[in-house]
Amino acid sequence: MSNLQRFTMVVFGLLLFFIIFPPNVNAQDGKEYKVGASTLYVRNAPASNAQIVGQLSAGDTVIAFDEQHGWVMTYYAGQEAWVASQFLVAEKQDTASAHSTASAATAQSANANIVVAANGVNLRTGPGTNHNIIGSASHGDTYKLVATKGDWHQIELDDGSTAWIAAWLTAPANGNQASTPAMATQTNQQSDNHAKRQSLAGFNIVIDAGHGGKDPGAIGPNGMKEKYLTLSTAQKVRDVLQSEGATVIMTRSGDQFISLDQRVQLSNSYHTSAFISLHYNAYPVLTVNGISTHYYSSSGPDMRLAQTIQSSLMQHVNMTNRGIRQSDYHVLRTNGDLAVLIELGFVTNPYDAAKIQTGNYQTEVARAIADGLKIYFN
Ligand SMILES: [Zn+2]
Structure with a gap:
């Protein structure tokens, strides 16, 4: 919006x-x-x-x-x-979305351990994504915590040297990992799918469910909230992408507030193949409806991915085609990865509203996004 x-x-x-x-x-x-x-x-x-x-x-x-x-x-x-x-x-939820691991760590003794809550988390020379990457950590890796600065932990590596890791992608080693906002990466179980060709194997896709927690996003006349629609759609997209072999990272997996910067930083922390932000739209004129896909850089890969996904969506769902648009959205502009944002229908339009809240619609959206990515990457 x-x-x-x-x-x-x-x-x-x-x-x-x-x-x-x-x-x-x-x-x-x-x-x-x-x-x-x-x-x-x-x-x-x-x-x-x-x-x-x-x-x-x-x-x-x-x-x-x-x-x-x-x-x-x-x-x-x-x-x-x-x-x-x-x-x-x-x-607890509010702080978990931004600073819980940092504050939890602060409260811990000096020799506390932290455990990495996602796969492919970058280790850096300093506390911020502007510092050089010197390695990578995997889900479940445990490190001794040396210091905490803002949202970053300094950890001790096996060779005794230190590195910095994003605190929101870690949890206290003895703590409740479920409280971490970092969505554990879930790799597909390929053994179950020997026969199926997995076209997205090897790709890391960040799925960003728009809004969440104290930020409801758009609210429709019947009370439909964008933040719930984006989350349930994101879960379906995740499932379909995983069945295609992709590694999926969710910026949120529950009703949490996550800042726009954190969403981008999460994406930048991985070797992200594509960042896809999911939104639903609203407009005071209730007849306005349809789907649009947004990109920031007007030439090159972002625009091409937007076009591919928008075309795929139009083949999967019967919705008005609002086309692709160059848009100055924070999660696109500040994102160094291939990134698009999809507005999947209007909560304010009666026709769209009736469709977008259904599981069938959201599943078709998920298939359309997967098809679009397959076409783009293969
Ligand atoms: Zn939105």
């Missing part, structure tokens, strides 16, 4: 706030959340028509004691009170 569209949809989203309450928080007693919306009303019962007893602001902490159908119970001015959970950000 553009900034203007985004602004429009944020206003739209606030209106919808009162009528949509998908449960997305599983509260535990005493669990802390932060308010992720600019204003969050506190009510005396878990219902949108319940009396408002107060209001919270972005960043306020909510301690949850119960959860019911999208409402979290807390205490407000000494009284039992309820807030809609959809604009709450789990403290």
Whole structure:
């Protein structure tokens, strides 16, 4: 979405706030959340028509004691009170998306170990992707942590020398790896598919599900949220690409907030063959519909991949063809890898909205993207 569209949809989203309450928080007693919306009303019962007893602001902490159908119970001015959970950000989840491993490591003793949470993670001479690559680490590799600087860990290698690794691609060695935002790379099990030719074997594809966590992306008139559509579509794309032999890296595999820079850095941390960002669109004029594929560099591989994928999509799904477009999106402009961004339909258009939420549609999208990549790379 553009900034203007985004602004429009944020206003739209606030209106919808009162009528949509998908449960997305599983509260535990005493669990802390932060308010992720600019204003969050506190009510005396878990219902949108319940009396408002107060209001919270972005960043306020909510301690949850119960959860019911999208409402979290807390205490407000000494009284039992309820807030809609959809604009709450789990403290652990929020920090996990950006700095959890760094802060977790900071809290560890000086001789803590970290474990690498993905395959092909670059080891560098310094704390940042601008530093030279001096090696590579694999999922499950364990290193002694020497220091932490920002989002980067300095680790000790077998020969006693040190290197830097992106903290968000690691987890504490004794910690819960499930909490790491780094999506473990999942290689295809080729032994199951001897007979099938795997056209994407050897290719590393980064699949970027747009938005997530406190950033819902576009919100449709019926409450459909872009962040859920992009995630479920990304999972289907991952499955199809893996069945074709590709190694797939997901920028997120759950409902987490991941910054645009982190998405690009994740891509840059791998020998990425292609970065594909998945989005759904929104527009105030509800008749606007269809699919478009976006690229940044107007000549060369990005544009060619965009064209190949857009053509493949048009063969797989019956949607309006909005063509390919040169667009100044951050994840494309700052990305050193081959990169495209696909807008897979409009949550604001009734025809598109009915289709895009179906598994059939998202599976066809996944097949179309896989076909497009196969055509491009082979
Ligand atoms: Zn989007």
